[in-house]
Amino acid sequence: MRRLQPKKLLTIITSRAIEKMIIEALRKRGVGGYTVVNASGAGASGIQSGMLDSDSNILIYVILSEARLITLLDDFDDMMNRSYRIKVVVTDISILPRKGAATSKNSVA
Amino acid sequence: MRRLQPKKLLTIITSRAIEKMIIEALRKRGVGGYTVVNASGAGASGIQSGMLDSDSNILIYVILSEARLITLLDDFDDMMNRSYRIKVVVTDISILPRKGAATSKNSVA
Amino acid sequence: MRRLQPKKLLTIITSRAIEKMIIEALRKRGVGGYTVVNASGAGASGIQSGMLDSDSNILIYVILSEARLITLLDDFDDMMNRSYRIKVVVTDISILPRKGAATSKNSVA
Amino acid sequence: MDIKSFATLLDPAVLFFFLGIFAASVRSNLEIPAPIAKFLSLYLLMAIGIKGGVALSVSGLHVQMLVGLGIALFMAFFVPLYTFPLLRRKLDGFNAAAIAATYGSVSAVTFIAAGQFLDNHDVEYGGYMAVALVIMEAPAVIMAVALAAMTRASLAKQDAGAAASIGKNSSTFSLRNILHESFTDGAILLLMGSLLIGVIVGKDGYQVMKPFTGDLFKGLLAFFLLEMGILVARRIREMKGVGPFLIAFAFCIPVLNAVIVITLSQLAGLSAGDTLMLAVLAASASYIVVPAVVRVAIPEANPGLYFGMALALTFPFNVVLGIPLYHQLIQLL
């Protein structure tokens, strides 16, 4: 069996209105792969019911290498400094690499 | 760059009918921030297609400190003892702290 | 309080068209519990807007033991060898075990 | 049984129900998006509520109505009362209480199917039937929760060690809580609200709503029944732990309930239309409102049982066979 590869999962929780901005930030760093899920929620700025476009949250998931993560964190740090309301979460994960991709020593088996 | 802060991610998977109860439990412990996603699924109690209100699942995500997590786990433990069908998942995560928030020694860079 | 139990979270990101195949693969290995979330996204094969059935992504979450995970990874490895476009992500998690379930030594408290 | 009764099965909406069953049987990936299915179920409630309210505003109050509602209320209390001990022979108290609640309560979609059946047969029924639908929802739940609390208490006596947490539980779900959960349930509230709005706006005010709540009714119902067919067939395939006893229960109790209602209604001199609607209400089992409330109020019960039986067995039975059967029975009496 192919070995698992250690990666990072970047999860951004934010308002739907900010989505375009985040995707743009990813693109600028050459990240073209991401997954988006609609969400509702609550936080410091009140309830986000998800009913209106001005009132909806999203979760953006990006699987990436640690090196790429670091450059992206700079961008999100900058956005947060400029008061954008985003939650930036990083999780350690492993992935099953694509056929032909280099394998790491880290394995589940 | 701001340093990453270690946190816990509490994920609750349950039926839509139980949502109000969970949010109430969070509120009682002073947790006002959470994110909710609609889901379908299957488990011991059969398929949850998501089509009817009686037949839908949700995922509730809460980012919190370990200290707060422990008190909440007590509540969910109690709910599970009373036979509520909830899945309670804890994941180690790091977050990019808000402007001015205390930083930890743990850093990705 | 009940102690937390270490488990694995298997997350599959793929196209809606592949969902049936994945669920079938889970069933064959005796896994009857899973949670599915609708998603959109982008990747090597372009934008998946979520608007058409041919154009939608899903996230499938499975909480399982490491032993079961290993057998499943074999199946997904095989699918990836046969060129199926799936992202297979593994995360270390802990869960609050059900009433009466065996507890591990690993505890959050 | 004459053939005309079953001609109802050629109603386009019912045909789409069969299409849904067929689709899920051949494991098709046909599926209505979940938010649409939920919207359709709200739409149907709004439509029958407002239609019932307008009918009430025209008919006003009358004695037949009180009699009809009396029978409805009686059944809502009586059904859980007689089914609980029956179910206790095979099941623990929690599952018995949950199933009793499900069958004591009602299914709005079955009610709608009966209404369409009567429309197809040009038989009229009172607008107050929507009121019967509302008042039959809660009593069964309340009784079942009381029965479950008794079960919890008797278990606590047996097992003093668990008493603490159980005491906490029963205190958490007081009667007040249950009443609140039942009456503020979205489906009930929308139905009651639409009924009231129908009464307020009356026949004239209704005209502007009619293209939506009236003209589209059959088409949207067809879509909803398509999805219901899919759900039913999928559930049947996955049914676990529902043995012969519960299967027999799911098919016989509806008929028994209908027979009781038909007998009472005929004695009380209700019209054929009203009798059928009441019989169908009593025969139907709740798979939307009650299961959602019971998940919170009787968490010990297995939704696979009470939800599965109501949705996968009793609902299609009533829609396909029950309604024409009860109609025949009324004709015979």
Add this chain to the structure above:
Amino acid sequence: MDIKSFATLLDPAVLFFFLGIFAASVRSNLEIPAPIAKFLSLYLLMAIGIKGGVALSVSGLHVQMLVGLGIALFMAFFVPLYTFPLLRRKLDGFNAAAIAATYGSVSAVTFIAAGQFLDNHDVEYGGYMAVALVIMEAPAVIMAVALAAMTRASLAKQDAGAAASIGKNSSTFSLRNILHESFTDGAILLLMGSLLIGVIVGKDGYQVMKPFTGDLFKGLLAFFLLEMGILVARRIREMKGVGPFLIAFAFCIPVLNAVIVITLSQLAGLSAGDTLMLAVLAASASYIVVPAVVRVAIPEANPGLYFGMALALTFPFNVVLGIPLYHQLIQLL
């Protein structure tokens, strides 16, 4: 104030708005699925756009129209200009700018409620009102963003250390960006596009769309207002940081804006219907388009304030009290 004005509250759509408020007040779980709510808001924009466009294609251009649009444009610039300094007395520049943008801009649903009110009273209004709705959206946002940029610049002077990142920010959101965000906002674009399509297809081409955009209008509006009622009541409960000053602002500024418009319109000799529509536009505050744009353009402002006030206070005020009140005022003058 005579009673007939308030009879509008018996419009079924408005009654469903009250039902929504009631449902959320008793903490019911009643909820329209989110994608349906979003679809309904797109539907309403499409419907009023196409209807307005068809009306325009019939009426053609005329002088009254230019006068009316002139008043609309004036208010869109004037409202943020006079409310900003008012708000600055209690709030920082960012929140003041954001709230000024919200109140300078408009709410399509409030506009629709006014249109229904006039329909109920058999008062006509010009198709060009949909154009007024479009042109009042952007100016307030542009001004508010300029005001926020000034605030940013003056903060930067105070705190030279932060200058770098702030410089970056203001450069990121140039006027060009804001104009782009405002005019390409989905709601605006759909409204403008539908308006144009209405003009192109005209009265005849509209016939095929009418069963959808015309006949269903009231029913779908009722559903949407049901959800709006739920959102309003929930927000009121959760309102944080909105003190007496802002509450007074949320109720008084609409009336003030309406009074200004009514005065100007009467001087200009506009019809009663056009005057009411313009007054309601000026009185309304945006809770869909502007908050979405402001989140990007003035991230420092708290959505809890500008969104909360527009949605939970000013919107229900206008729908329930404001519209009949402004109508009375017009009658008196």
Add this chain to the structure above:
Amino acid sequence: MDIKSFATLLDPAVLFFFLGIFAASVRSNLEIPAPIAKFLSLYLLMAIGIKGGVALSVSGLHVQMLVGLGIALFMAFFVPLYTFPLLRRKLDGFNAAAIAATYGSVSAVTFIAAGQFLDNHDVEYGGYMAVALVIMEAPAVIMAVALAAMTRASLAKQDAGAAASIGKNSSTFSLRNILHESFTDGAILLLMGSLLIGVIVGKDGYQVMKPFTGDLFKGLLAFFLLEMGILVARRIREMKGVGPFLIAFAFCIPVLNAVIVITLSQLAGLSAGDTLMLAVLAASASYIVVPAVVRVAIPEANPGLYFGMALALTFPFNVVLGIPLYHQLIQLL
């Protein structure tokens, strides 16, 4: 080409398609919620299915119908057969097979656009066209899967090492599997089912469905085409790996297919309406059903190619230029 043919572009539904293209071109955030888009595509299938079925129940079976269906079936087999070797010159066997399947199969929305075009021109076409739509779906997929299996086998010969896993693969996707996937695909099943239901209920039974499936058709189609416009424009922007050869393919093959059908149909003496519908079916490429099946059956192929070409190039080409062009050709012959 006369102007009247292109007047179809002033159909409100087509105008909303352009609006969608415009919105995505200026990077607007306009978007129909995904579950609504999926519902609309189910609605359209249900509506054309039931309409076609009712038409069939009136017209009954006749010879022209068999001829028309014969041509449809021939094209469904012939198109993948002649396009595959063409595509192989530039592409590997998997992508060639997938694209051949896409173009051999059909697009229901293009079919609907052609129906609207004929309605606008008061030209009639047979109800059996919905049957043609159904029977043209599967053959191309089956052939393509066979071609892909051959490619897999020949690769396995070259690379004996990979034989094991490849053997497993081809065994997993037997013809039986593909047939099952194709015929149980939700879209096909809903279309076939609705067709059958239309035949069963006939003209009278249809009346109750008409306000939904008939009267709303244009309005809901407009909404769906708005979203399609957005999808098309976004895809065009993101198109990767589609070079001049494939672009030429996406525009020329539809015309060629249409010309073949028109020639055959004229020889067979089919009516102008039937001829256009068949030509459009042959010219259209599937972007909903086939891509979903091909993802499972030919995973080696890149959806960016087969899905992108069908959606972003061939679909808008047919809707905007193709349909009026084919209509002109028919008139000329």
